[in-house]
Amino acid sequence: MSTTESVTIAPMRIDAPQRQTLPPRERLEQVFDIDELTARYGGRPAIKSVSLDIYKNLVTAIIGPSGCGKSTFVRCLNRMNDLIPSFSMEGSIRYHGQDICADDIDPVAVRRRIGMVFQRPNPFPKSIYDNIAFGLKVNGMKDNLDGRVEAALTKAALWDEVKDRLKESALGLSGGQQQRLCIARAIAVEPDVVLLDEPASSLDPIATASIEDLMHDLKQDYTFVIVTHNMQQAARVADMTAFFSISRGAEGQRWGELVEYDATEKIFTQPGDKRTEDYVTGRFG
Amino acid sequence: MASIDTPVRPGRRSFTGRRLRPADALLQGVAAIAATSAAVLVGLIAYKLVRDAWPAISRYGIAFVAHDIWDPVANHYGAASFLFGTVLTSVFALAIAGPLAIAIALYLTELAPRALRGPVTALVETLAAIPSVVIGLWGILVLGPFLAHHVEPWLHSALGFIPLFGSPSTGPQSIFTAIVVLTIMILPIVASICRELFLSVPRELKEGALALGTTRWEMIRAVVFPYARGGIAAALILGFGRAIGEAIAVTQVVGGGTIIQANLFSGGDTLASKIAASYQGADSNIQVAALIYLGLILLVFSLVVNLLAQWVVRQFGRGQGAVSRASARVGATA
Numbered sequence: 293m294s295t296t297e298s299v300t301i302a303p304m305r306i307d308a309p310q311r312q313t314l315p316p317r318e319r320l321e322q323v324f325d326i327d328e329l330t331a332r333y334g335g336r337p338a339i340k341s342v343s344l345d346i347y348k349n350l351v352t353a354i355i356g357p358s359g360c361g362k363s364t365f366v367r368c369l370n371r372m373n374d375l376i377p378s379f380s381m382e383g384s385i386r387y388h389g390q391d392i393c394a395d396d397i398d399p400v401a402v403r404r405r406i407g408m409v410f411q412r413p414n415p416f417p418k419s420i421y422d423n424i425a426f427g428l429k430v431n432g433m434k435d436n437l438d439g440r441v442e443a444a445l446t447k448a449a450l451w452d453e454v455k456d457r458l459k460e461s462a463l464g465l466s467g468g469q470q471q472r473l474c475i476a477r478a479i480a481v482e483p484d485v486v487l488l489d490e491p492a493s494s495l496d497p498i499a500t501a502s503i504e505d506l507m508h509d510l511k512q513d514y515t516f517v518i519v520t521h522n523m524q525q526a527a528r529v530a531d532m533t534a535f536f537s538i539s540r541g542a543e544g545q546r547w548g549e550l551v552e553y554d555a556t557e558k559i560f561t562q563p564g565d566k567r568t569e570d571y572v573t574g575r576f577g
Numbered sequence: 578m579a580s581i582d583t584p585v586r587p588g589r590r591s592f593t594g595r596r597l598r599p600a601d602a603l604l605q606g607v608a609a610i611a612a613t614s615a616a617v618l619v620g621l622i623a624y625k626l627v628r629d630a631w632p633a634i635s636r637y638g639i640a641f642v643a644h645d646i647w648d649p650v651a652n653h654y655g656a657a658s659f660l661f662g663t664v665l666t667s668v669f670a671l672a673i674a675g676p677l678a679i680a681i682a683l684y685l686t687e688l689a690p691r692a693l694r695g696p697v698t699a700l701v702e703t704l705a706a707i708p709s710v711v712i713g714l715w716g717i718l719v720l721g722p723f724l725a726h727h728v729e730p731w732l733h734s735a736l737g738f739i740p741l742f743g744s745p746s747t748g749p750q751s752i753f754t755a756i757v758v759l760t761i762m763i764l765p766i767v768a769s770i771c772r773e774l775f776l777s778v779p780r781e782l783k784e785g786a787l788a789l790g791t792t793r794w795e796m797i798r799a800v801v802f803p804y805a806r807g808g809i810a811a812a813l814i815l816g817f818g819r820a821i822g823e824a825i826a827v828t829q830v831v832g833g834g835t836i837i838q839a840n841l842f843s844g845g846d847t848l849a850s851k852i853a854a855s856y857q858g859a860d861s862n863i864q865v866a867a868l869i870y871l872g873l874i875l876l877v878f879s880l881v882v883n884l885l886a887q888w889v890v891r892q893f894g895r896g897q898g899a900v901s902r903a904s905a906r907v908g909a910t911a
Contacts, residue, residue, distance in 0.1 A: 375787065400787075400791070403788055403789065408788035410785060410788075414782050415785075416803070417800075417804050426799055430799075
């Protein structure tokens with residue numbers, strides 16, 4: 293398939309009839325119940341008062357302009373921001389009813405349930421096999437290691453490409469393959485939720501399409517939250533879409549805010565807020 | 578296509594007629610002279626060493642390294658006991674300093690509270706700034722007596738069945754004191770190189786491991802060590818090189834002696850300490866030649882260690898750009 297072909301295919305998929313209509317929200321099972329979340333770096337707010345629910349077995353997209361706190365938001369969901377010394381937060385994040393930001397919560401245990409794929413592919417400097425096996429071993433899933441590695445690579449649509457060179461360094465893979473390896477690594481440990489922070493931003497259109505297909509195929513088993521600056525991507529993969537925007541305070545302060553959160557269909561066709569409309573129609577800034 | 582010829586406007590030079598500008602020529606000349614003179618200097622030192630050691634080389638040949646007699650009265654010389662002393666002190670110093678240095682570096686980069694990292698790093702690096710003669714004095718006055726009165730008897734009573742821990746020394750000077758002094762001297766260098774290496778591990782990699790639900794130690798084992806291992810190996814070898822060559826502090830605390838024995842608490846000498854201690858008092862030509870021969874052995878030893886370090890860096894660096902980058906910095910530090 294040539295690049296031009298894939299580019300022409302991509303917009304068609306926006307209106308593809310494959311998207312099933314969502315049941316009413318009260319019938320969906322909540323995974324996250326986020327209430328009045330404010331996150332700060334060094335005292336300055338990155339996001340303010342974000343409240344939204346994330347539902348099981350759906351793909352939820354977080355869209356918005358650069359600097360609106362999309363990444364900050366998802367990094368709160370698996371306590372990844374704990375690693376940043378100046379970080380602090382208020383509000384609550386309930387995961388299946390449990391406040392994961394409470395003092396007695398072990399962030400390591402949280403991250404075992406809530407996996408993450410990053411913007412830049414970050415395979416470990418190990419073999420392809422060991423990249424997957426590492427997480428399994430750490431999580432005590434040592435039975436049938438070979439089978440689990442194969443299953444994860446198959447799910448990530450990478451098995452056929454790498455099955456003959458499992459012992460080779462993962463750094464020899466292409467960018468798209470590395471990112472699929474990172475997805476395989478994340479799903480191998482059977483998390484409940486997979487957070488993806490702009491997973492396709494450094495990939496070409498073909499690799500991007502394969503990762504989007506992957507999410508579509510895997511969502512029966514997982515709940516995905518994907519940050520993207522690419523609106524077509526959100527429109528293609530997401531069931532629910534949250535639009536974040538930048539608000540400005542009196543003294544030149546800027547912070548991110550949740551503007552609108554609804555079914556993707558609705559956000560892109562009849563947005564309820566003028567700012568959302570401006571953004572999704574490309575009239576932003 | 579139109580013509581490739583570039584129109585030459587008045588006041589502009591055409592592309593043809595490449596010429597060397599004076600400043601470039603000067604830079605090239607100075608840099609070439611500097612680079613060549615370094616190589617020439619090494620060659621000259623080696624030549625001078627071989628020439629002055631020649632009486633000893635021609636008399637003892639390569640068997641010099643296997644003889645353990647050093648008898649200025651009978652004029653019989655051999656390097657074996659000093660080679661033994663050098664290897665013994667350096668290997669033990671490295672065995673103690675290596676793990677400690679890696680632990681210090683890990684603490685400073687991953688584990689210590691942030692407010693503590695800066696001051697402790699500065700302190701560790703200050704340790705490297707202490708002149709070796711001062712460490713040697715401290716070794717004689719403070720460390721040596723402490724080891725002889727407290728540590729050595731204790732080690733002897735606990736582990737005396739191992740020949741290494743024989744009867745404690747009577748004075749402050751012993752191989753053991755030299756080992757501890759060398760440990761203190763190479764610790765800050767190895768620790769600060771390892772610290773640099775650990776700092777160079779990309780944050781994405783660490784986050785990737787932590788996002789899988791690893792603990793900090795699991796993350797360090799999975800990401801930090803593999804990423805930095807080539808550099809760590811090179812840092813250890815460079816620390817070893819430093820231990821081999823250290824003369825002053827070792828001379829002050831090692832005690833002297835030419836008997837090859839396993840007991841760490843007895844006196845001994847290293848190649849470097851023997852040269853430093855005896856060169857002034859050497860009274861026969863053959864003794865001077867033998868001392869220079871020791872110097873030549875030390876030079877070869879150090880060169881081999883250095884080449885080994887470069888080889889290790891290249892081995893580990895292959896296929897891992899990041900490691901070779903980090904290790905290049907190690908090379909630059911050395």
